[in-house]
Amino acid sequence: MSAFDVRDILKTAAEQAAAPAGRPGPAREAVPPAEAVVPARAGPALSPVVLAGCVRALEFVLVAAAGFAVQLGLLSGIVPLNLGYVAAILGLAGLTLAVLQALGTYGIRAFRAFFSVGLRVALGWSLVILLAATILFFAKLGDQYSRLWLAGFYAAGLGLLLAERLILALAVSAQMRRGRFDRRTAIVGGGEPAEALIRALEAQSDSGLRIVGVFDDRSDGRSADVVAGYPKLGTVSDLVAYARRTKLDLIVFTLPISAEARILEMLAKLWVLPIDIRLSAHATKLRLRPRSYSYLGSVPVLDVFDKPIADWDVVVKGLFDRVVGCLMLVLFSPVMLGVALAVKLTSPGPVFFRQKRYGFNNELIEVYKFRSMYVDQGDAAAAKLVTKGDARVTRVGRIIRKTSLDELPQLLNVVKGDLSLVGPRPHALQAKAANTLYDQVVDGYFARHKVKPGLTGWAQVNGWRGETDTSEKIQRRVEHDLYYIENWSVFFDIQILATTPLALLKTENAY
Structure with a gap:
């Protein structure tokens, strides 16, 4: 982060959430969906x-x-x-x-x-x-x-x-x-600055950028539905929804640096995405030293946010997860077999409990756990918080939940690629703190999904595991998750894995 501070963005997000809803803007004609303008990739992107x-x-x-x-x-x-x-x-x-x-x-x-x-x-x-x-x-x-x-x-x-x-x-x-090397790019802002930037990018045949369209929060009177041949696909809120549905690699703002308040309002919505965000310096009169810029081909831009784990980091972390995950699966297989027998013999129902949770970029994934509740009282959406002495939890369930042995089947998710060994813990869809959904308690909550969720994490080894009966507990979790994302390294992962067994000894909040 170079041009803006995360604290400013969070403050702006909080102000937006507290502000009363204004009158709806004038209706505008529907524009073609982004997927129809630029089809989704045929396969995963290549770096x-x-x-x-x-x-x-x-x-x-x-x-x-x-x-x-x-x-x-x-x-x-x-x-x-x-x-x-x-x-x-x-x-x-x-x-x-x-x-x-x-x-x-x-x-x-x-x-x-x-x-x-x-x-x-x-x-x-x-x-x-x-x-x-x-x-x-x-x-x-x-x-x-x-x-x-x-x-x-x-x-x-x-x-x-x-x-x-x-x-x-x-x-x-x-x-x-086939578009495997394309960086799918959204332009934020309209008018002449956006048109000049698009023309400059199009003049470079080998830039590797593929523009999907333009997004602008301004009304139609000041923002045309077509900019340099590309359709306006909606507002910044629409851009967030689009980035959740399909692949997007880069967002470029064409707004001048002087429009700080407007940029902060947009970043308050966009910074939660695992996407590179740049501020165009193509048309600005401000001239910095060449080293202050990064470049899209020959077009200068200022870096605002980078995707946290990209290029070789993805390869290294993926190999580490699968190799160490397979070794741990073999190592803990006797323990898992023992837990499976205990679950099966002490209460009727399946051994495993499958639950939908939010994964990378808010994608829904299905995680595996050893069943710790009675079948007829299971809570797949986690709508009700598990508390101390909860009658829904079986006798074996109390033990495996307190020791986190119920989480061991998630090693299968690690090997499959849904989870990482280390990362923010994936939360259930209806998980709550003080009877309020997590994303309504913490501004920027979904920023923790900028990386793949993990079996253990920085929050867990620092004592923030188990029950979230207060808003402070989930706030502290998210703060630790964001710290992990900003400071990730393989050695950090190894440190967290090494300290996880010690953290599991602290069971006062695990029910």
Whole structure:
């Protein structure tokens, strides 16, 4: 967050909630829904950052494989594969990545253009081999390395790199035609600033942005239904609903920085979304240093919010969840079997209890728990808070709820990908604090859904688990959840997992 403070946004949200409802604005003609203007993606989005990293790793492997294959194929039985050859091969593979990076071959545009970029790849690889030959000559190491091997290494490496780039260009072009690399973008604001921004973005054919439409809170008299050929799809509130229904990656404000109050009002609605939010600097008269901006192609913008976990963070967290989740599932399988038998033998009904809860971006997910209540008194929506001595809870249920053993089946949700090991706990649809729904108690409550919910979380290890009979308890939970989101790292996840068993010993609020 760079331009605005979250506290200002929360204050604005609270003022909006407390303000009396005004008169309804004039009715306007219906506009086509956003899904009809830009169809939903055919598949999950692909990250150019992750793709570039994978290409680098692949090319390192290809170059190293070429060096080892040529050495073993041409010099087998003549020159052994000693430490000198291993060091030279790995060193040249690393140098190749540095040279190709300097030549600008690791971007999404470069991956599509085979002929022009292929020439740069060939030039870079030739430069690497020429540099290697020069070093061998001046260091008087020529007698330690075979010239036949170096020539064969050059030919094999060149062939592998060009073949890989051809396949990459074909694959990336096909995926781009399917929209897999598109950043679906909504424009907030209308009039000439929005039109100028759209024209500037459209002038860049390879920007990777796909504009879905324009959203504006102003009345039709000041905001046209079509801006630069794109329809006005509704208000900012409509934008929140749209972002919940379909994929949206980026929101760009075209309002001037001076319209701080209006921007804060809109951000109070939008900041809960797991989406990058930018403020256009394209038409502003304010000129900051170039380093103050980020860029959409060549269009300068100011960063307001970033998606909390993106690109490699998604990959790392996903791998961590599934690998550690599978290990925990195996480790706790005897305990889970024992709990399942206890539930089955002490009360009639199924072993598992399935419940709809809010997941990432408010998507509904079905989580698994060991059944802790009598079947005829189950409360799938959690409309009534479980309290101490609650008659709906079975004898075994009291034990497994107090020790959180009833949550162990959610390891299956982790392996499936619905939950993360660590994250804000997913709450039931009708969960309440002091008989009021959570989102009505805490301003910005749904911001905790900007990341995937977890089996345990920062709030739980800090004592905020169990009954939420007061508004303060859910307020403290949300504060800890937001702190986790803003400060996430794998090491933070490991810390929370390590301290969770100690937190479970504190059972005074768990019923």
